[in-house]
Amino acid sequence: MSTQSTPAAAGTQSIAERVAAMMPRARTELAELVAFRSVADFEQFPRDESEAAAEWVASALRAEGFQDVALLDTPDGTQSVYGVLPGPEGAPTVLLYAHYDVQPPLDEEAWTTPPFELTERNGRWYGRGAADCKGGVIMHLLALRALKADGGVPVTVKVIAEGSEEQGTGGLEQYAEQHPELLRADTIVIGDTGNFRVGLPTVTSTLRGMTLVRVQVDTLEGNLHSGQFGGAAPDALAALVRMLDSLRAEDGSTVVDGLTEGPAWEGLQYAEEDFRRDAKVLDGVELIGSGTVADRVWARPAVTVLGIDCPPVVGATPSVQAGARALVSLRVPPGVDAAEANELLMAHLERHTPWGARVRVEQAGQGQPFSADTASPAYAAMAEALRVAYPGEEMQYAGQGGSIPLCSTLAALYPEAEILLIGLSEPEAQIHAVNESVSPEELERLSVAEALFLRGYAKGH
Template identity: 80%
Template sequence: MSADPIAETIASLLPRAKAELAELVSFASVADPAQYPKSECEAAARWCADTLRAEGFTDVAVLDTPDGTQSVYGHLPGPAGAPTVLLYAHYDVQPPLGLDAWDSPPFELTDRDGRWYGRGAADCKGGFIMHLLALRALKANGGVPVGVKVIVEGSEEQGTGGLERYAEANPALLAADAMVIGDSGNFREGLPTVTATLRGMTLVRVRIDTLEGNLHSGQFGGAAPDALAALIRVLDSLRSDDGATTVDGLDADQSWQGLQYPEADFRQDAKVLDGVELIGTGSVSDRIWARPAVTVLGIDAPPVVGATPSVQAGAGALISLRVPPGEDAAAATRLLIAHLEAHTPWGARVSVEQAGQGQPFRADVTSPAYAAMADAMRVAYPGEEMQTSGMGGSIPLCNTLATLYPEAEILLIGLSEPKAQIHAVNESVSPEELERLSVTEALFLRNYAAG
């Protein structure tokens, strides 16, 4: 770690940061009232707002966004004539995917094997703590040299677009010269990385019905159309024999130019079982950063335990489609819906409902802010140079920001390196990465102010 006073200050602040992250992780802020009480998200939003007020932010507000969730905003005025930088994170998290699957309770920050475990520790409650550390370090070493706006979203994981629509209706709110989106991650722990592209996404719910009610499989099976079997046929049509995504009319042979992801490293990071092949063709980077990817997120069907010998009258699924840069998410959604309808067999009744959508994003890595970030990373990660990668996931707000503020420079950094296992059980954050990236952000703000 650098001997810069900023780094020394942040190292001294880590115990406080750990305690605050533990408080924030303790809120089960899954933005889905069908799974967790809405009060958990509201409590997390209040915590973020109170923390910003304690840091001297003005105009702190808990914003009620059109999708029924809340985002937190605050403004820290800078010196006269200084640029303004927007810092983004989100406090909503993915569901824990089964409490019993975790080695420690998902909503209790647990120190184990040199990492801090808990849902949202990296994605993205840790991102908010990273912003706080950077600002506190600057305050302790001469002051924050830029104006700062902070926005902490409450529905990023759901993709329901609340903050995007709020920003579109209130375009002055998030206006800034540069924007640091603290919701991506280094390509590998210890390798400083900015994310240049994001895939967009669309979520759809498909429902297939064939009968007025379930039937005895012995009495009617073989002639009665099984809705679950029809759904399986439809879902299978979304992949070629090698597992590549196949949506009628959607381009799926794009290539990634830049940092490559060695297959052996990917297999290890993804924890692919011995003997199991990767899916698709092209390089790993092509497949996860430059091409569409369909995933079946869930199926409504009887569980094995308690199942009866029945022909199913209805079945449903939730489907995610990641949309690469260069494609329009709305157009991809239309193609996906048309594909599902066209591939439903036996004249079964099919209905498809869009559940969420976000556009892909591509940053301009030649802008001056990227030079300031590269200098900051060079100090925070001695002996390393800034790398540029893609990210297969989506941050729907990014494209909205790019559209609303075309002159703003947008940079993506964060704590979600491969070992973090975001969206999976046993999510964790590296305290060393939190420390180094907080130093990076503080130095970036100082560099950016200097011009």
């Protein structure tokens, strides 16, 4: 940080020093939060783990002087944590968002260290949720603590920590619609995205939306011996494979009847060699789709088969399958309505069902895409804050292929609010995969940036 003797430089240096001094506490707290197996799939993970994580967040807010701290019972059966920290009279209100629920750990044996035990290795902190998004909760706390220790928080702060973001079940969105004044703010900071690269300050200006469907195919009353009946008996698994294959063009591009691609991406580009490295694509394996990589991952629809219920290879019998099931995700870019895309996807799968097989397609989750107004005053304040927190770098704009359904809900409820997306999920974090991690340097710098943003935004409001 600059050591110039101006009041602004002195304030900046003080914030940076305070955050740096708090990092050991931040690591301890992140370890406590990561230890909760807070996956909001209560058929597979204990509900009390998520409830304990929610209470941890609520206790942390109370300790920082937040008022009206509450565990909100949302319609999907989960809890979101809410609290308000009043600022000076007439100050603007800023909503800080993160989520404490996490993705399942997948194959726990594939983790180098236990997924729910924060472990330091090669300068990074490993654990499920370390970046996505329990680290975001800690980032907000660090920023607020630094401001409190350096003269006070100059804005009214609302915090909302969601409990089911990863499940896409829409509990908080529904709650917000039922209580439209609860999350009202002048500016909203979503702490659930990430820099394009470690050390390159990036705000996410667009998010793809998502629709999620379950597909059940049935052809027989029960499995049959493949030697006795195979060749004539309709195989449900084979029918499902054909249906899923219809969602891809020859080059791997997504094909859903009636769904348009959308415009090309105009912003930060994603070099193919960088993408191959980030995605860990095997040597000799081609990328799928056409256009620039940025087009493909930020500005076009993308279908993914998330899972198939079928017999595993180990223990399989020589049988024609009577039924098969799949879970299919479709990401849609800004400009495409997720509900319309859902209808097109369901119709496509039904239309491409072979052999008269019985098919049932049902919606399992949905979230609308989002596009931010990057010309707003809040973006100018964030640009300055990031410029200071990352010396020598300028704020970049990128898209994100993932979805944060709450963004579209907040944009619809509060059309005058400015929405910014930052966070800790840069490519090395490997969110949603095994060995998820967070860079403590990114946590420190982004906490400094958020504190400076809140101070700068208050001055300019």
